[in-house]
Each structure stands twice: as C-alpha cells, then as structure tokens.
Amino acid sequence: xxxxxxxxxxxxxxxxxxxxxxxxxxxxxxxxxxxxxxxxxxxxxxxxxxxxxxxxxxxxxxxxxxxxxxxxxxxxxxxxxxxxxxxxxxxxxxxxxxxxxxxxxxxxxxxxxxxxxxxxxxxxxxxxxxxxxxxxxxxxxxxxxxxxxxxxxxxxxxxxxxxxxxxxx
Amino acid sequence: xxxxxxxxxxxxxxxxxxxxxxxxxxxxxxxxxxxxxxxxxxxxxxxxxxxxxxxxxxxxxxxxxxxxxxxxxxxxxxxxxxxxxxxxxxxxxxxxxxxxxxxxxxxxxxxxxxxxxxxxxxxxxxxxxxxxxxxxxxxxxxxxxxxxxxxxxxxxxxxxxxxxxxxxxxxxxxxxxxxxxxxxxxxxxxxxxxxxxxxxxxxxxxxxxxxxxxxxxxxxxxxxxxxxxxxxxxxxxxxxxxxxxxxxxxxxxxxxxxxxxxxxxxxxxxxxxxxxxxxxxxxxxxxxxxxxxxxxxxxxxxxxxxxxxxxxxxxxxxxxxxxxxxxxxxxxxxxxxxxxxxxxxxxxxxxxxxxxxxxxxxxxxxxxxxxxxxxxxxxxxxxxxxxxxxxxxxxxxxxxxxxxxxxxxxxxxxxxxxxxxxxxxxxxxxxxxxxxxxxxxxxxxxxxxxxxxxxxxxxxxxxxxxxxxxxxxxxxxxxxxxxxxxxxxxxxxxxxxxxxxxxxxxxxxxxxxxxxxxxxxxxxxxxxxxxxxxxxxxxxxxxxxxxxxxxxxxxxxxxxxxxxxxxxxxxxxxxxxxxxxxxxxxxxxxxxxxxxxxxxxxxxxxxxxxxxxxxxxxxxxxxxxxxxxxxxxxxxxxxxxxxxxxxxxxxxxxxxxxxxxxxxxxxxxxxxxxxxxxxxxxxxxxxxxxxxxxxxxxxxxxxxxxxxxxxxxxxxxxxxxxxx
Numbered sequence: 001x002x003x004x005x006x007x008x009x010x011x012x013x014x015x016x017x018x019x020x021x022x023x024x025x026x027x028x029x030x031x032x033x034x035x036x037x038x039x040x041x042x043x044x045x046x047x048x049x050x051x052x053x054x055x056x057x058x059x060x061x062x063x064x065x066x067x068x069x070x071x072x073x074x075x076x077x078x079x080x081x082x083x084x085x086x087x088x089x090x091x092x093x094x095x096x097x098x099x100x101x102x103x104x105x106x107x108x109x110x111x112x113x114x115x116x117x118x119x120x121x122x123x124x125x126x127x128x129x130x131x132x133x134x135x136x137x138x139x140x141x142x143x144x145x146x147x148x149x150x151x152x153x154x155x156x157x158x159x160x161x162x163x164x165x166x167x168x169x
Numbered sequence: 170x171x172x173x174x175x176x177x178x179x180x181x182x183x184x185x186x187x188x189x190x191x192x193x194x195x196x197x198x199x200x201x202x203x204x205x206x207x208x209x210x211x212x213x214x215x216x217x218x219x220x221x222x223x224x225x226x227x228x229x230x231x232x233x234x235x236x237x238x239x240x241x242x243x244x245x246x247x248x249x250x251x252x253x254x255x256x257x258x259x260x261x262x263x264x265x266x267x268x269x270x271x272x273x274x275x276x277x278x279x280x281x282x283x284x285x286x287x288x289x290x291x292x293x294x295x296x297x298x299x300x301x302x303x304x305x306x307x308x309x310x311x312x313x314x315x316x317x318x319x320x321x322x323x324x325x326x327x328x329x330x331x332x333x334x335x336x337x338x339x340x341x342x343x344x345x346x347x348x349x350x351x352x353x354x355x356x357x358x359x360x361x362x363x364x365x366x367x368x369x370x371x372x373x374x375x376x377x378x379x380x381x382x383x384x385x386x387x388x389x390x391x392x393x394x395x396x397x398x399x400x401x402x403x404x405x406x407x408x409x410x411x412x413x414x415x416x417x418x419x420x421x422x423x424x425x426x427x428x429x430x431x432x433x434x435x436x437x438x439x440x441x442x443x444x445x446x447x448x449x450x451x452x453x454x455x456x457x458x459x460x461x462x463x464x465x466x467x468x469x470x471x472x473x474x475x476x477x478x479x480x481x482x483x484x485x486x487x488x489x490x491x492x493x494x495x496x497x498x499x500x501x502x503x504x505x506x507x508x509x510x511x512x513x514x515x516x517x518x519x520x521x522x523x524x525x526x527x528x529x530x531x532x533x534x535x536x537x538x539x540x541x542x543x544x545x546x547x548x549x550x551x552x553x554x555x556x557x558x559x560x561x562x563x564x565x566x567x568x569x570x571x572x573x574x575x576x577x578x579x580x581x582x583x584x585x586x587x588x589x590x591x592x593x594x595x596x597x598x599x600x601x602x603x604x605x606x607x608x609x610x611x612x613x614x615x616x617x618x619x620x621x622x623x624x625x626x627x628x629x630x631x632x633x634x635x636x637x638x639x640x641x642x643x644x645x646x647x648x649x650x651x652x653x654x655x656x657x658x659x660x661x662x663x664x665x666x667x668x669x670x671x672x673x674x675x676x677x678x679x680x681x682x683x684x685x686x687x688x689x690x691x692x693x694x695x696x697x698x699x700x701x702x703x704x705x706x707x708x709x710x711x712x713x714x715x716x717x718x719x720x721x722x723x724x725x726x727x728x729x730x731x732x733x734x735x736x737x738x739x740x741x742x743x744x745x746x747x748x749x750x751x752x753x754x755x756x757x758x759x760x761x762x763x764x765x766x767x768x769x770x771x772x773x774x775x776x777x778x779x780x781x782x783x784x785x786x787x788x789x790x791x792x793x794x795x796x797x798x799x800x801x802x803x804x805x806x807x808x809x810x811x812x813x814x815x816x817x818x819x820x821x822x823x824x825x826x827x828x829x830x831x832x833x834x835x836x837x838x839x840x841x842x843x844x845x846x847x848x849x850x851x852x853x854x855x856x857x858x859x860x861x862x863x864x865x866x867x868x869x870x871x872x873x874x875x876x877x878x879x880x881x882x883x884x885x886x887x888x889x890x891x892x893x
Contacts (some may be wrong), residue, residue, distance in 0.1 A: 013243050025229035035537065043235040050242035113218040131184065132216060133223040138186050150177075153186060157177035161220070164211045 016061055017046060024069050030129070031073035037080070041072045063140035066130065070144055085104050116166045124159035133158055171370050172204040173361070179205070183212045193345050218704065228278035229430050283482055300615050326832030338442070367756070425470050427733045429849055432726040432765065432773055435779045436788045441727065442742045444735040444749035445515065445713040445758045447704075448678070449697075450663055450687035451475035454671065455846065456878070457689040459885045466846060470671065473731030473843035477759050480839065482832040482876060484516035484757055492710040493517045493752060497800060497819040498833055499764070500826040503863060504853035507769045511727075511762040512833055513717065513800055519755035525704055526562040527583070527624040532611035534631035536571040539598040544664045548630050551594045551662070556590055556627075558702055559583030566614050570607025571845060580618045612652040619656070624706050627652075628660045631674070646673075650680040650748070656808075659683030660705055662697070675734070682711060682751055696873070704753035712749040712805040712812060715760065716742040718799045721790035723821065726777055727798075728851065730761040730840050742803060752804070761840050773851075797821040834867035835876065842883055857887035 002139070024045065028038040045068040049061070057064045099120045117125055123145075138149040138156070181187050182195050199205050230240070433441070451472035458466035487494035494516045502508035539545045559565060563583030568576055578592040586879055611627045619625055649659055661678040663685065664673065671687075676683035684705060686697045697705055714737060719727050729736070741747040750757065765771045782786050802815040826834065842860045844852040860883050868876040 021231060022228040025231070029229070039232055039235055043231055043238055046231075046239040046244040049238070050246045113215060116220045117219065128219065129223070132219050136185070149186075153177045153181050156184075156388070157180035158175070160180050160212055160215055161174065164208075164215050164868065167215060167218075 001076070013050060016065075020062060020065050021046075024065060025120075027066060027129070027134065028069050028073050030126075031070070031077055032080075034080075037076050038073070041069055041076060044072060045069045059140050059143050062134075063136060063143040064135065066134070066140075066144045113167060114165065116163055119166075120159055120162060124155060124162070127152060127155050128159050128163075170198060170201060172202050172206060172208075174204075178685070179208050179290060180212055182209060183216060188544055221288050224378040251764050252275040255620040260593055275787070284740045290704065299558060312728065386467040390712040403467055410695045418655070427472070427847070429847065429851070430729045430731075430733055430736065432728045432763075432777055434726050434777060434780060435721040435724050436790070437778075438739075438740075439721065439755055440716055440718050440739045441738050441762070442677075442714065442716045442737045443729060443732045443760070445472050445715060445752060445760075446472075446732060446735050446750050447478055447752060447756045448675070449475050449479040449602075449687045449760055450671070450675065450685050450739065452479035453687040453693050456882055457687075459882050459889070461689070463885075463889070465753045465886065467888050468847045471735070471843050473840055473847070474735070474760065475731075476843045477731065477761065477836050477839045478757070480832075480835065480879075481873075482514065482757055482759060482836065484514050484832075486516055487518050491518075492804065492806070493802075495800065495815065495817045498824070498829065499797060499819060499821050500829045500833065502822045502853075503834075503837055503859065504844075504855040505763065505771070505773075505851075506814070506854075507765070507771050508773075508853075509764040509797075510837055510840060511798065511819065511828070512836065513715060513760045513762070513766055515713070515715075515752065515758040515802065517704070517752045517754060517758075518704055520707060520709075524707060525623045526620050527559070527564070527626065527706055528580075528615060528618050528620045529559075529563065529565050529577075529624075529706075530611045530615045530627045531565065531567045532607050532627055532629045532631075533567065533569045533596060534571070534607070534629075535569045535596055535598045538632055539664070544632055545596065545598050547688060547691065547694065548662075548664050549596060550691055551688055551698055552593055552628075552630065553590050554694055555702065556583075556586055558699060559586070559589075564618055564620075565589050566618065568607060568611045568614060569596060570610070574607040574610045576610070576614065580614070608648055608652075612648075612657055614657075616655060624658075624708075625656055626658045626660055626706060628662060629674075629677075630662045630664060632664055644886065646676045649677045649683070653680070653682035663687040679750070682748075684753065696875075700873075701753075704756040707754040708751045708807050709754050709756075711751045711807055712745070712747075712759075713752050713802065713804040714742050714747075714749045716801040716803070717762065718801070719764070719796060720792075720794055720796050723766075723795055723797050724764050725767050725769065725771075726773065728763045731843065732760060742801070745805070745810065749803075759836055761836065762798075766797075795820070831867040831869045834863055835869075837865060838863040838867065841880065842879075842886070846886065857883055857890070861887070 021042070024042045025038060028041050029035075032038040032041065035105060045065055048068060049065065052064075117128060120128070126145070130136045130144060131138075136144065138152045141152045141156075142146070142149045147155075178187060178191065178195055182192065185194060199209065224461055230236075323691050323849060329503070452475055455466045455476065458464055459468065483492055484496050496514040496516065497512065499509050499511045503511040532850075533548065533552075537547065539548070543687050558566065561582055561584040564580050565578065565583055566580045567578035567589075568574055568575065577595065578589065581588055583589075608627070608629065611629070615627050653659065659678055660683055661674045663674050664687075675685055677683070686693075688694050688697065688706070716739070717727075718727075735750065737747065737749070751756075765773060782788060797819050800817045800819065803812045804815075805812045826837075838860045840865075841852070841855045842857075844857050845857060845860070861880060863874065864883065868880070871877055
C-alpha cells in the first residue's frame with residue numbers, strides 16, 4: 001500500500017468509526033448491562049478493525065463489526081456469569097429490564113411497536129433490530145448470527161408477522 | 170393461486186431483498202391477491218413504525234480513553250505501513266488525539282464546501298449495508314456529507330470512474346441516511362472548521378426561528394464535527410486568544426454558536442425586541458475556565474447578558490402592584506467615546522418571608538459522568554443548603570436518573586430536613602444518562618403533589634450529558650415546554666465541566682418556564698440557592714419581553730449588547746403565545762444598548778448599510794420628539810394568560826460616564842470584558858486594563874466579594890492573553 005492510499009484508508013477508518021460507533025454501542029448494550037463492559041467490547045472491535053486486512057472483512061465492514069461485537073459480548077457475558085455466582089438480572093441480559101433504552105420504551109405508551117417487540121423471543125428481536133434499527137441486509141445479518149440469508153428471511157418474516165398480528169388487534 | 174401468510178417473500182419484498190425476477194413475479198401475484206397486497210402494506214406499516222421508534226434511542230459514544238485507544242491503533246497501523254516515518258507518540262499525550270480530532274473537523278469543513286462525489290474504492294465495502302435503508306426517511310444532511318467527505322478526500326488521488334459514480338453516489342447517500350438516530354445532543358465544531366461556516370448571516374429573529382437556525386447548523390454539521398469530549402484539563406495551557414482550543418466544542422463542553430448582534434438603523438428597523446434573561450450560568454462558566462482551568466473561555470461560552478446580570482445592582486424596587494420597576498439611563502460609551510451607552514434595567518419585586526408553599530422535585534443526575542469530584546459532591550452540598558432553607562409549608566421529593574430513573578425520596582415535608590439530607594447522602598454515581606426519562610418522572614411527581622397557588626418546581630441537577638433515551642435537544646425542550654403549561658416550572662442547575670451541554674440546558678430552561686444557573690463552587694451554590702433562593706424559586710412575572718423603539722431623529726444606529734439567543738421578532742412582542750423569560754422575586758435584569766447618536770462621528774458608520782428608499786413610502790425621521798427611545802415591557806402575571814404592557818421613555822440629558830452611578834459603570838465594564846472575551850468586532854477601545862480601571866472604581870461596598878472576584882477574573886484573562 002503506498003502512502004497516499006494509506007491516508008485514504010485512515011480516512012476510511014475514521015468514517016467507519018463515525019458511522020458505527022453509536023449503533024454498535026446500542027447493539028452491545030442489549031447484551032451487556034454494564035456500561036463499561038459494553039464500551040470495552042466496542043473499543044476492542046474497532047482496534048481489531050484497525051489491524052484487520054481490509055480484504056478479509058467478508059460481506060461488509062458493518063456485518064464484520066456487528067459480528068465481532070456480538071461474539072465478544074457473548075464471551076464477556078459468559079465470563080461475567082462465571083465470576084458472579086449470584087445470578088442477578090444478568091440472567092436475562094438480552095431484553096433485560098435493566099436496559100435503559102428498554103425501560104424508556106416501557107414507560108412511553110406511545111412506543112407500542114417496540115413494546116410488542118420486546119415480547120418476542122430474543123433471536124427474533126435481534127434479527128428485527130439488526131434489520132430495522134441497524135439496516136443490515138439479510139446476508140449481513142446471516143453473517144453476524146451464523147445463519148443463511150434465507151434462514152434470516154424466514155425468521156424476520158415470522159417475527160414481523162407476529163408483530164403485525166399483535167398490533168392490529 | 171392462494172394467499173400464504175407465511176410466505177417470507179412478503180417481508181423480503183418490503184426490504185428489497187428479492188431479486189429483480191422474483192420481484193416481478195411477486196408483484197404479479199400481488200395484482201391478483203388483495204390479501205397479499207394487504208400483508209405487504211401492513212408489513213410496511215409495522216416496519217416504518219418500528220423504524221421511527223427505534224431511531225430515537227440515543228447516540229452513545231465511546232469514552233475519551235477508549236476513543237484514544239482506537240485512534241492510537243489507527244496511527245500505529247498507519248506507522249507500521251510507513252516504516253520510514255518515525256512513529257508519532259499518541260496516547261499518554263493528549264495532543265495525538267487532538268490532532269486526530271482536528272483532522273476530523275478539517276474533513277468536516279472540506280465536506281461542507283465540496284459536494285461533488287467521486288468513486289470511492291472503499292465504499293463498495295460499505296455499500297452492502299446501504300441497500301436496505303430506504304424505509305428510513307430521516308435524512309441528516311450531516312451524515313450524507315460525512316460520507317461524501319470520505320470520498321472527496323480521494324479526489325486528487327484516485328482516478329475518477331465516471332460511469333460508476335452515479336450509482337455509488339446513490340448507495341452511499343442511502344447508507345448515510347440510514348437509521349441512525351437524529352438525536353445528536355448538540356453537535357459542535359472546532360475553531361478550525363468555523364471559517365467556512367461563519368459566513369456572516371443575519372440572525373433570524375424570534376424564538377422559534379432560533380430553533381430553525383440551530384437545527385440548520387446542527388444538520389449541516391451533523392455528526393461530522395463531533396465534540397472531542399476531552400473534558401479535563403490535560404492539555405497544556407492553550408490560552409491563546411483566537412487559536413485552537415477555543416472553538417465551540419473543543420474539549421468537551423457544548424455551546425451554541427453566537428452570532429453577535431449588529432448595529433441597526435432605526436430608519437430601517439426601528440424596533441429591537443428581546444426576551445429577558447436573568448440566568449447567570451455563563452458567568453460561572455467563564456469563571457471556571459479562567460480561575461480553575463487556567464484557560465480562556467471559548468467565545469461562544471460567553472453570553473454577555475449573563476455576565477452583566479450576574480451582579481446585584483441597587484435598583485429601586487417597584488412601588489404598588491407592578492411586579493417590577495424600570496430604570497433607564499444613558500451616558501457616553503467608555504469604549505467608543507462618540508457613542509452613547511443606554512442601560513435598560515428592570516427590578517423585580519422582592520418577597521420577604523412570606524414565600525408561598527413550595528413543592529420541589531429534585532431531579533438528580535447520578536450517571537457515571539457525575540462521578541468526578543466537582544460534580545456530585547458539589548451537587549449534594551448545594552442541595553443540602555437548599556434543603557436547610559425549607560420549612561413545614563414545603564415539600565420535597567427526589568428523583569434520580571442514570572440508566573433508568575427512579576424515586577429515591579417520596580414526597581416529604583420540608584421540615585424533615587434530616588430525611589432529605591439522608592437521601593442526598595445516599596446518592597452515588599454510576600451508569601449512563603437518560604435525562605428524558607428522568608424529566609418525565611420528575612414532572613409526574615410534581616403534578617402528583619401539586620400545590621395550587623404555590624411554587625411547583627422541578628430542579629434538574631445535571632452536567633447535561635444526556636446520552637441514553639430521549640437525547641435530542643428538541644425532544645427534551647418540547648417536553649419541558651409542554652409540562653410548563655401545567656404550572657410546573659423548571660430550574661436547571663448545571664454542574665461540572667467537561668461534557669457539560671450548555672446549549673441544551675439553556676434551551677430546556679428557557680422553554681420550560683425556568684431559569685438556569687451553573688454551579689461551579691460552593692459559593693455559587695450559596696448565591697443561587699440561599700441568597701437568591703426566592704428569586705430562584707418564586708416567579709413574579711413570566712414571558713417578560715422588552716421592545717425598544719429608537720427615535721430616528723436622535724439615533725443613527727443602535728446595537729443590543731448580548732441577548733443574542735433571546736432576540737425576538739418585532740411581531741412576537743405582542744403575541745402572547747410567544748414564550749419569553751421569567752423574572753423571579755428580587756431578580757433584576759439589565760440590558761445595554763450602544764447607540765450612535767445622529768451627527769456623531771463613528772468608525773461604524775462606514776460599515777452600516779445605506780438606507781434603501783422604499784417605493785411607496787419615505788424613510789425619513791418625522792415627528793418633533795427629541796426622545797432617544799421608548800421602552801415597552803410586556804409581561805404576564807405568573808398564573809395569567811394575557812400580557813400587560815408598560816411604557817417608559819428616555820431622553821438623553823448628555824450625562825457623562827464619569828458621573829454615572831457605580832452600577833452603571835460596573836455593568837459597562839462587565840459588558841466590555843465580555844466583548845473582549847468574545848473577540849467582538851465592536852470592542853472599540855476596550856482593553857483589560859480599561860476594564861480593570863472602571864470596575865475597580867465602581868466596585869462599591871461589594872458585600873459578598875463578587876465584584877472583587879470579577880477583578881481577579883479580568884486580571885487572569887489579561888495574564889492569559891498576554892502570554893500569547
């Protein structure tokens with residue numbers, strides 16, 4: 001890589017950082033209640049990206065970042081559980097009511113769709129959020145969750161169908 | 170053909186995941202099956218509803234140290250690939266991060282100027298993400314340009330590929346407009362990137378128009394130029410007058426831009442209208458910069474009217490039923506001797522010991538950012554002082570918020586001081602901030618224990634760094650404005666420096682029928698919560714607006730000093746629906762105008778626009794009055810919906826500055842100081858020495874030492890600017 005294209009790569013990294021910092025933090029916050037742990041996970045992912053061969057990112061840098069964050073968050077969650085014999089609210093970390101954003105949702109009657117969303121199984125919620133909140137394609141969601149694109153399409157359709165049915169009634 | 174509700178193509182079609190052929194087939198089926206069309210429609214509706222709800226969930230950010238780590242990794246990586254160049258040391262020194270930030274903001278500046286787009290070899294990697302984002306309609310200009318800028322940088326370095334550019338352009342724009350929350354807090358930009366942005370533009374007048382301006386700027390800057398969040402004072406003392414480190418948004422705190430008021434000719438705009446402001450937050454902020462951080466405040470942190478209004482001036486109190494008295498005076502202007510300086514002052518009625526029963530809700534931010542020594546502990550001490558003032562007619566409740574909001578003290582009688590203090594003692598910081606939710610809960614508490622005819626007030630104590638949930642300024646402001654209609658007022662107490670969102674707190678308190686003070690020291694807490702407790706808690710008049718009409722026979726041009734973000738449109742003066750400032754018991758308001766009298770020589774005259782003649786009417790001064798100006802004041806009684814109007818006239822008797830009362834002279838020195846700090850083009854002959862001379866002669870008895878403290882601040886500013 002010559003020096004001029006290296007500068008470009010740096011600008012590119014900065015752009016990626018700007019683009020994904022907040023979405024990744026919000027995403028990871030659904031797994032990790034502890035703010036500092038979530039921050040660590042996202043930081044690690046960006047640091048790892050800096051050292052990553054750009055040609056080995058797979059479908060997209062977004063999918064790559066979400067996948068790295070997810071895997072790392074799940075690792076941290078496992079470790080946290082081992083270290084804390086007292087199972088507190090961590091047991092239901094995904095969709096846990098300790099999540100500030102979700103508490104806000106619960107309090108706000110206007111946010112009915114999100115409230116219904118919270119009643120769905122974790123995996124369905126996650127697919128919906130990756131699709132609608134974060135705008136990933138089926139293939140990218142598949143990358144993140146280790147599923148095929150058609151599998152994602154199937155889960156997403158059924159989750160949204162469930163939402164539609166509950167919202168209509 | 171039958172309708173299968175489990176057909177995943179329904180959802181895939183809505184998300185554009187079907188191939189071209191599949192779409193054609195699917196649309197043919199839709200033509201034939203009404204149920205299928207309905208299913209698609211309902212899927213689309215649910216998706217849009219979810220998207221709009223999910224988008225408002227805030228823009229969390231990595232903490233300073235973690236961001237620094239990421240930047241370091243980038244720099245290290247760059248250096249390993251350019252091994253001939255010695256590595257730049259980053260990490261321990263904050264300069265490295267700062268450089269990176271400047272680089273970002275430079276990019277931001279560039280992208281605002283250049284809107285062309287060229288093919289980008291890296292965008293293809295991101296483009297996959299872009300395809301699905303079409304549902305989201307909240308396009309933030311900043312985001313689009315951010316992505317553009319990444320590409321623009323490459324313009325000179327990579328040969329264009331025209332045939333691809335259109336396509337990529339579309340993709341990237343759609344990527345950029347993806348479902349990122351528009352709630353940005355207040356985006357900010359460093360001094361480095363301001364030049365292309367501050368092309369002089371007139372200040373759009375009027376309360377609502379102000380929001381328009383703000384949001385336009387925010388949208389333009391978007392997430393591109395972000396705050397550095399480098400809140401502590403780890404930087405070497407960069408007390409330079411104009412250079413880096415002083416642009417709004419550097420080093421963490423967030424301020425709105427201030428476009429300084431200009432001179433106007435009475436012949437073309439004869440009326441000057443503004444909302445009063447008795448807040449003093451900017452003064453404490455400036456003091457904290459100078460005295461604690463040993464650095465010059467950023468120009469946009471300096472709101473001159475808040476500096477001037479910080480001091481207690483001895484205006485005669487009102488007589489009779491009027492909630493305030495007015496005091497007009499004029500002399501020559503110390504920094505521009507051919508000009509006249511006009512003081513318009515209002516003095517609010519004081520109340521003695523018959524303070525109405527008060528229902529106070531302390532809404533306390535206990536998020537992680539409040540941990541630092543100057544915040545939560547100061548907050549506790551301050552609120553304890555207030556609690557000790559309360560009696561059995563009062564009631565207090567306490568709500569805390571961090572990641573979530575909760576009640577930590579149910580409604581408690583004001584006489585139970587120990588219980589209130591104990592609840593304060595128990596507070597500890599940790600977690601993220603969801604200010605929006607806390608405000609909701611606090612207002613609910615206030616309404617639940619509402620005292621009719623009493624003081625019902627939420628006291629929001631925070632560093633204003635809302636980063637979870639309802640983060641958008643507009644949303645919070647709207648919330649506060651809405652609740653103010655129910656008779657619950659708001660006091661915003663800002664604590665700490667570093668990530669203090671001054672702009673947001675000021676707006677919230679303005680719209681929420683409230684006041685805003687910045688508490689930097691225990692002394693300041695005492696001033697706001699003990700000495701001026703009545704003024705802070707008890708509103709004697711609301712929506713107080715001032716309109717000054719200048720006489721073109723005696724005035725060539727005039728300029729309102731300060732009040733930039735309180736300027737209103739002329740027609741808003743008589744519009745009772747337009748919100749304006751409140752005045753508390755014993756509060757006083759001082760506004761200064763610099764006036765060029767007719768016939769006077771002035772360096773400003775050549776800069777004034779000529780009077781453009783109108784086709785169907787003439788623009789000449791008529792009338793025989795030799796008054797200088799007339800002041801109209803509109804206000805509403807605290808519970809009233811209809812405003813009352815007062816009128817005062819001022820005639821220039823040619824008084825000399827040296828003969829004016831000490832308060833007049835002191836206030837003028839404070840304004841002059843503010844203009845120096847702001848680097849104002851209207852500062853004239855001002856200098857820190859001149860300010861010191863006037864202020865020291867006009868300090869009077871200075872019982873609480875506020876004026877001598879001011880002198881120290883001027884000394885410090887002088888010292889810092891000399892070292893330039």
